[in-house]
Amino acid sequence: MAHVESYEPRHEPGSDELRILYRREAQAKRRADARPGLWIAVVIYLLFSATDLLLIPDVAAYTITARFAVGLTALLTLEVQLRRGAATEWLDMTCAAAIIFGYIGWLYPTSMGADRETVAYYMVFGTIFMMSANLFFTFSFKVSIITSTVILCILYVVNYLVPATLTYKMVFGSFYISCFTFTSYVNWKLNKERYNVFLNALEAKIQHREATERGKALLRLSRTDPLTGLENRRAIDEKLRDYWSDWQKHGSSFAAILIDVDFFKKFNDCYGHQEGDRCLIHVANALSDLIKQHDGSIGRYGGEEFIVLARMDKKDQVADLAEAICRTVENLALTHELRRDGISIVTASVGAAFTRAQAGAKLEKIIHEADRALYLAKASGRNCARLFDPTDPQSSDESENLAALLKIAIGQDLVSLVYQPIQNVASGRFEAVEALMRLKMLDGTLVPPSLFIPVAERTGAILELGRWAIRTVCTELLAGDHVRLVSVNVSPIQLKTPGFAASVATILGETGVTGNRLAFEITEGLEMEMHSDILRCISDLKLLGIKIWLDDFGTGFAGLSWLRLIDFDTVKIDRSFLHDCATPNGKAMLQDIIALVRNRGHKILVEGVETDEQMALMREFGIDNVQGFRVGRPAPAESFQAHRAIHKRPFTVRKSA
Structure with missing residues (x-):
């Protein structure tokens, strides 16, 4: 189900496409080079005015004027074209025309010089214009050849008209042909090399782009969850x-x-x-x-x-x-x-x-x-x-303070147990007690269980507190045979913890208490999932003889499933059902729940019995055991330690506890 980027095969451009790309790139380069190239050429062209003054002083004023006229006209024309966005071909034509007219503009007044021999030799200067078209401008090969050919023709015309010996004309004619051939060949090689450079640059650019895309893909992969495609x-x-x-x-x-x-x-x-x-x-x-x-x-x-x-x-x-x-x-x-x-x-x-x-x-x-x-x-x-x-x-942050307090609660004697009696309805005898945990702050302020128990479960402190509670119950009441049976609330987190049943067995062995003196109350709620570890742990606890009670039955969603899976010794019906008995519907609901549990064969304990009327109702419904303020309030262990013969007579806990 992982998201995988589709593979796109690399596009290899054909020769025609490469030529088009090259021409497009060459045009961009020529356009960028046109202005600096012409400005440099014009400046050098004007600097040669010094040689005019030395070699042909009689017509130097005319040649220098011609140089400035041609140079400034070429520069002005190019600047106007650039400002108006003229095509690159027009820029090339302007530069090529500047070369040709630069030579013609200088050649015409030079030919009028009095010193014919000097003029004849000086006119060889025209080969520089031929070479500039082939070497110093980035013209296309076609434009360079046309420009050089025009200059060559002018040179041959001049060479024919100049009064000189046949040897002179043959030597310089051959020199012109050699310059034209050599510079044209060099220009052809340069253009070919430029094309190869373009191909290498294009390949490097493609490789760089591919490497960049691969890098981005790897970065995305390192930051993306492979299953959902979300960020990781x-x-x-x-x-x-x-x-x-x-x-x-x-x-x-x-x-x-x-x-x-x-x-x-x-x-x-x-x-x-x-x-x-x-x-x-x-x-x-x-x-x-x-x-x-x-x-x-x-x-x-x-x-x-x-x-x-x-x-x-x-x-x-x-x-x-x-x-x-x-x-x-x-x-x-x-x-x-x-x-x-x-x-x-x-x-x-x-x-x-x-x-x-x-x-x-x-x-x-x-x-x-x-x-x-x-x-x-x-x-x-x-x-x-x-x-x-x-x-x-x-x-809030207060729960963090409680978490810190729970870490030191046992060592600082901040945690203690109180016990609430459980009475048999038929005999009126005191059957058992439920151990309830209490916590106080360092200043002695009591912390309600509704606050510290969830924090203990969230932080895992409930594991150590749970073991302490079981050991304390055994040493305070059971080892001395002060009460017959003590029930202890056990968190689902404890039942899920590997080795919990073994730790309970160790405590029983060390304190000399048999397992049938203990009952573990398991709360029926959302956290009590049908986890295999929980079922296995409950089975191990029952092998130790420990009774398993289902607490707060009716308030959660999984109760019926648990009744089917586990053979509970007692089912405690939540106090809310008893308190709703003031209405006919509430009373009917309690009767239905009692009938359901009784059909499963479990003993029934009802919580929250506070009045004589409620106690009478429990006798009417045939409830096994009850718990509540009507029976007795939670009290410390000392209130039970003096009653060793509690199984022989009813027991009353003092109300002030």
């Missing part, structure tokens, strides 16, 4: 530097927009890599047409990710363009049946950032901000656009 990362990075420089120097604001094709790995797995390539090409072409309307640049940034750079004046324009990108990809309606989010076509998530005044701003900052906005777009359900907002805690 190297070219985009260069443009980004130019955009950034213009913004720094001239205040020309611009936007950087990152585009990621949703669930593209699933597309490749379902349809194959060739169809995946075609999908990227279709997306690239559609986006390229859109970005051209905004005079921007688009490139492939790697894999299924694209980047757009566009000069913008306002944030609203950036938001509109980002939204238009989403809709453009969606409108392609490319089939994607393996998605489990309720959409069956290819879509894209878009993150945009806009230049803004900030201290210590660097080039990479705007790309980093666009990447954070893209992360938020994915976390918001994909097929949407997000513009980086520095005031939004989820995407």
Whole structure:
């Protein structure tokens, strides 16, 4: 599918075409040489006035006058022709006529000189005019021969009329013929050589042009993505530097927009890599047409990710363009049946950032901000656009502060666990607790989990925090047999990480806790794709005896598929369904969900039980377990450590915790 430039065979001009090109180039050269050539010839012609004064002083005044008359007339005629754009042939005729009339104009007064012998010898000067036509002007061979022949004829007429001996006439007659023959031959060779030089220059020019075109083609190739034909990362990075420089120097604001094709790995797995390539090409072409309307640049940034750079004046324009990108990809309606989010076509998530005044701003900052906005777009359900907002805690610089805080949270004891009870509805006994993570700032200010958990997942800090949480649960409650069962929330990122199940087994072995004392809650959401690594990891965890719970059932799109693929021990129904029971439709919806889960044979746990009425409803529906403020609020481990016999009697957590 790569774009390949078509090969164009080299054009070889024929002999007739070469002659035409040569004549065209020769005309241009003669035109350029006409003015300086004639001016130099006239100046030299006038300088020979000195020899007139020495050799023929009696008629020197006439010859000098003739020289100036002919020379100035020739120069004036040529200048007028050049100003009016006369054809090159007329310029040649003017120069040739100047040579002929220059000799005639000088010859006529010279022949009247009193010293006949001196005049006879001095008239040999005419051979210089003959040679000038053949050697000193760049006439065509035809014009040179005609001019030289006219001069030769004049010389022979003069040679015949001059009173001299027969020997003189024969010697100088032969000399004239020799000069004519020699200079004509030299002129012919020069013209032939000029033609060869033209051919060599033309060949060099063609080779240079071809080399230049090949160089440009190689440069384009080095800056072009071979699959989509868009600019590659190297070219985009260069443009980004130019955009950034213009913004720094001239205040020309611009936007950087990152585009990621949703669930593209699933597309490749379902349809194959060739169809995946075609999908990227279709997306690239559609986006390229859109970005051209905004005079921007688009490139492939790697894999299924694209980047757009566009000069913008306002944030609203950036938001509109980002939204238009989403809709453009969606409108392609490319089939994607393996998605489990309720959409069956290819879509894209878009993150945009806009230049803004900030201290210590660097080039990479705007790309980093666009990447954070893209992360938020994915976390918001994909097929949407997000513009980086520095005031939004989820995407702003505050999240970077949280990322730095999470790196030191365990070492500085800034992270802790609290536990919320889970009650059996039928017996009223305390069945288990759910471990909930808490984070505080260095000054003791608490950070809501809704803020730091997404940052931990985005930065990968969730891996270390997750292992710490499992180890802490085992040491604080399970190793001392303070509670029967503890559930821990596990991120999909942890399940995808190679060796996660092995690390859990190591923690269990080191703390002496059996796997059946732990339950891992997996959130049903968009990030829980049916990834083979996740399924394999869940299988390994169940072999350790760890119970697998499906958390927040009903809020995502993949729940039914997960119920089919995985034998969950417990399904937790999201609190929103219980709170909607105030209406008949809401109550019916909860009953339908309960019936669905019960038919699959899973235990049911309902979250958010806060009132006696809600608890009574749970008894009515025959729910297995409940969780909420009605049962108990989250409390530290100390609140549970004194109740070793919790499995023998109900447990009440103090409300002030």
